[in-house]
Amino acid sequence: MTRITVTVDGVAHEEEVEPRLLLVHLLRDRLGKIGTPVGCDTSNCGACTIMMDGRSVKSCSVLAVQADGSELLTVEGLADGPTWHPMQRAFHEEHALQCGYCTPGMIMAALDLLKDDPDPSDEAIRHGLEGNLCRCTGYSNIVKAVRRGARAMSDQEVTT
Amino acid sequence: MTEELDAGIVARQIAESGELGEPARNRHEVGAARRRKEDARLVTGRTRWTDNIQLPGMLYVAFLRSPMAHARVTRVDASPALHRPGVVAAFTGRDLAGEQGSLPCAWPVTEDIVVPAHPPMAVDEVRYAGEAVACVVATDRYRAYDALESIEIDYEPLPAVVDMNAALEDDAPRVHEEGNRAYVWKFGTGDIDAAFRDAPVVVERTFVQQRLIPTAMEPRAVVAQTDGDSFTLHSSTQVPHILRIMLATVTGIPEHKLRVIAPDVGGGFGSKLQVTAEEVLLLLLARRLGKPVKWTESRSEGNLTVHHGRDQIQRLSLAAEADGRLRGLRVDLLADMGAYLMLITPGIPILGAFMFNGIYKMDAYDFTCTGVFTTKMPTDAYRGAGRPEATFAIERLMDELAAELGLDPIEVRRRNWITRDEFPYTTVANMTYDSGDYEAATRKALALFGYDKLRAEQSERRDRRDPVQLGIGVSTYTEMCGLAPSRVLGSLSYGAGGWEYAAVRMLPTGKVEAVTGVSPHGQGHETAWSQIVADALGVPFEDVAVVHGDTAIAHKGMDTYGSRSLAVGGVALVRACDKVREKARHVAAHMLEASAEDIEFSEGTFRVRGTEAGTTIQEIALAVFGAHDLPDGVEASLDSDATFDPDDFSFPHGTHLCAVEVDTETGATSIRSYVAVDDIGKVINPLIVEGQVHGGIAQGIAQALFEEAVYDSEGNLLTTTMADYLLPSAADLPDFVTARTETPATGNPLGVKGVGEAGTIASTPAVVNAVVDALRPYGVRDVPMPCTPERVWRAIQGGAS
Structure with a gap:
């Protein structure tokens, strides 16, 4: 067992973990952060994407011990109280989700994409989200949502 | 009105607290692009996954x-x-x-x-x-x-048994003692021999519907x-x-x-x-x-053990006149059951039996399906379930017939499809299509697609022997959905009925709980059902909650599949709302001291005909809750339920057009444009409809170009992960141009048809037709699915030789 500390959505945790424990299972089974789902076991689908120290990771492909000392952000930590993050709102407005299973990972991957390219083209969005699979939407509305979210985020930056 | 309520102190407190709902005036929810109620929990990570x-x-x-x-x-x-x-x-x-x-x-x-x-x-x-x-x-x-x-x-x-043809040989190793033939199911109408006798044109093809893994994102x-x-x-x-x-x-x-x-x-x-x-x-x-x-389950476990879809060998013969008019169609299917018959495994190809004729008129039809056991995961329903297979077959054949006759694929369809003034039309497969307008949907699609311009570019590229060729694929589909009339299911030996159930509960504050027997899993029924109830009862969209998916709360239902939820379950909900209104009308008459016959209902308010005197449905709900002053013999409840069994299936249709660029040197394909014009009758929520169409098209394209469950000769599944089973990503798919025409269904009061499977049914043949169309100058008549670069390249080499 290894003792690790992680901050998840602003809350510090200290946990004894087996070295083989996957980060996503630490989040889901131990810390109750069930907003991040698991969709595959080969890091193809991206449903489990979260931010680790500001960059996206697929939490099924990170060991909990690798996250020791890290700051983690999941979909549950995006909203400011009842006010959704602009990207959450954009996914809602553009009907960019149906069953919603890929949505937490899709939103986190989109936010990571915008860090490198705050005003991405449709093509850049499609390529940027290549590692996140959706089976319901056919992606068109996801592309629209990411564009809308990007605009809203840059407007927000201007006004604040 | 509220001060006149004689319903006791609790009712008075509710009325005075402002909790009592008010009617939604001048609002029409049905047809509005309402954002989904479901999203709140889904975008914030508060979803209730098992x-x-x-x-x-x-x-x-x-x-x-x-x-x-x-x-x-x-x-x-x-x-x-x-x-x-x-x-x-x-x-x-x-x-x-x-x-x-x-x-x-x-x-x-x-x-x-x-x-x-x-x-x-x-x-x-x-x-x-x-x-x-x-x-x-x-x-x-x-x-x-x-x-x-x-x-x-x-x-x-x-010994493993993996090949259907080999499995049917006399000395084949047996999956079960009883042998590898699960059943032979036959159906036919008209004089098929006459249709083929001396037919000027006969097109014979064998198509393979590869095995697919449905792959819902949630294991x-x-x-x-x-x-x-x-x-x-x-x-x-x-x-x-x-x-x-x-x-x-x-x-x-x-x-x-x-x-x-x-x-x-x-x-x-x-x-x-x-x-x-x-x-x-x-x-x-x-x-x-x-x-x-x-x-x-893990994903790998799921790929192995979630039932698979499709997996048919289709031997097809189409007889036609020299002008392209169809005479008859013979269909001989081998359908891979896998190792066992699961819930509706044997029925899946039979659902397609009535759809091989598509939207076309012909004189005779002959269908045989042999269900075959193999040592593979059983097959069962996958989006479209039997109907994509049938639609693929006829739409591919129509393109082949057009090529044979040197006709434009649109023209050969036009010469054969049911015209708008022929509805209702009973097809050669004994289905009665209630409504449709194939001409209108096709006209709209051709315009949006820029068909003539693309044909001109195609011919120009052919002339200059461009290594990247352009192909145009057509799919003018229909499907039968809204499963299903119970009597028809009975005639096909299905084990249950096809009705659906709904209940409406009026709460004391005038808020509404709508209970539905369908079981959404991503579609957005909580939103669409709220829209239906809002209009039917004149209550605000926000005042409706939809409950489902728990047999203790929604005790009765037949659940969600076969594009049935709206066309069957939505209609049950309308009927339940009708009953609520009828009960409320009698209470309103009592409260307004009028006769029930003189009470009119509009936008949530019951009025005495010709007067301004009225009471809202919410006030009636509160009065019924108090029940201090109800007319004699009236039950203290507005709650109502209804079970609806459709008289017939619903038949959405549409025209999908796909332009594909094919690199003849590498075999790589790229979808350049995709236009879908669908006619699904009346629409409750266009946003949800468009989402269903998008997702459906994506899954159909996936069958055409990407996905295949592969077993080796020893029966090992080689595609156990998402690294081996190729689901399309955002980078693999184009934007879709979608539009609609609207011929209301005549079999239900909402005028709705199903939409959940239409995109998948339509798109696979549109894409493969486009790939083959691009390669016709190379002598290619078919590319097996999925049309991977290697298969396309091999087809070009084979065709050229």
Whole structure:
């Protein structure tokens, strides 16, 4: 067992973990952060994407011990109280989700994409989200949502 | 009005507190692009997936699965697993043999069909790779999986049966003692021999519908628990109601002691329309151990053991006149059942039997389907279920016929399709299409697509021998959905009815709970159903809650599949609302001191005809709650329910056009544009409809270009991960241009048809037709699906030689 500390959505945790424990299972089974789902076991689908120290990771492909000392952000930590993050709102407005299973990972991957390219083209969005699979939407509305979210985020930056 | 209410102090307090709802005036919800109510929990990570459930004392289950396609289990001993840390129990198929029963097949399509016993856990013989042979129950999921390696098991290999043609040979190794032919189902109308006799044109083709893995994003999960008297099962299922009755039958747990809950379900596409081994086994484990148990599949486990879709060999002959008019169609199918017949396995290809004629008129039709056992995962419903296969066949044949005659593929269709003034039209397959306008949908699609311009570019590229060729694919589809009229299901030997149920509960504050028997798993029924209720009762959209997916709350229903929810379940909801209004009208008459015949209803208010005097539906709900002053003989409830059984299927249709660029040097394909014009009758929520169309097209394209479940000659599944089974990503798909025409369905008061499967049914042939069209100058007449670069390249080489 290894003792690790992680901050998840602003809350510090200290946990004894087996070295083989996957980060996503630490989040889901131990810390109750069930907003991040698991969709595959080969890091193809991206449903489990979260931010680790500001960059996206697929939490099924990170060991909990690798996250020791890290700051983690999941979909549950995006909203400011009842006010959704602009990207959450954009996914809602553009009907960019149906069953919603890929949505937490899709939103986190989109936010990571915008860090490198705050005003991405449709093509850049499609390529940027290549590692996140959706089976319901056919992606068109996801592309629209990411564009809308990007605009809203840059407007927000201007006004604040 | 409220001060006149004589309904007691609680009612008065409700009225005075401002909690009493008010009618929604001047609002029409049906047809509005309402954003979804479901999204709040989905975008914030508060979704209720089955795997999220953690109960005190919960145990975790892992299954040991057969690594062989076909083998006798000569020895199995699970007891060594019991010594591993955290292990509470371990069982083999033999341990459970006395109580596990047989997984049900509810659609024995013929009298003499072979329905083999299907033990949830294999006892003496395994018949596909991935079949469960033992299980471990432990205190956490890691420990359960760890202990699987301690189970001792010996197999005596038996020959795998993977090829359908070989399986039907006399000396083929047998999957089951009864042989590999599960059934032969025939259907025909008209004089087929006459249609083919001296036919000026006969097009003969064999198409292969490759095996697909449905791949809902949420892997299956099951939680079972018991309080010692009754049982509750949470499952990631599309069919909680069907599951409850079938599980009761298999396990012997009385139906009233079994509650089934489908919480939020992350997609299904038919794959969660099933009674699975794991659902049965988890109930048995909860019964044996008295503890809550959970199982969540890994994706690899899912690829092996979630039922697969499609998998047909289609031998087709189409007879036509020299001008392209169709005379007759012969269809001879081999349908791969896999190793067992699951819930509706044998019926899937039969659902296609009535659709091979598509939107076309012809004189005769002959259909034969042979269900074949192989040592593979059983097949069953996958988005479209039988109808995509049929539509692919006829739409590919129409393009082949056009090529044979040197006609434009649109023109050959136009010469054969049912014209708008011929509806209702009874087809050669004895289906009566109620409404449609194929000309209008096609005209619109051609305009949006820029058909003539693209044809000109195609010809220009052909002329200059551009290594990147352009192909144009056409698909003018229809489908039968809204499953289904119970009497028709009965005539096809289906095991249940096709009705649907809804209830409306009027709460004291005038808010509404709509209970539905359908079971959404991503579609957005909570939103669309709220829109229907809002208009029917004149209440605000926000004042409606939709409840579903729990047999204790929504006790009755036939669940969600076959694009049935709106066309059947939505109509049941309208009927229930009608009954609420009728009850309320009598109370209104009493409150307004008028006769019920003189009461009119509009936008949530009941008025005495010709006067301004009125009372709102919310005020009536409150008055009924108080019940201090109800007319004699009137029950203190507005709550109502309804069961609707459609008279017929619904027949959405449309025209899909696809332009594909094919690099003839590498075989790479790229979709340049895609236009879909769908006619699904009246629309409740255009946003949701468009989403369904997008997702459907994506799955159809995926069959055309990307996906295939591959078994090797020994019956090993080679595509067990998402790295091997290629789902399209955002980078692989184009934007879709979508539009609609609208010919209302005549069989239901909403005028609606289904939309859940239309995109998938339409798009596969549109894409493959485009690929083949690009390559016609190279002598190519077909490219097997999925049209991967290698297959396209080989087709070019083969065609050229």
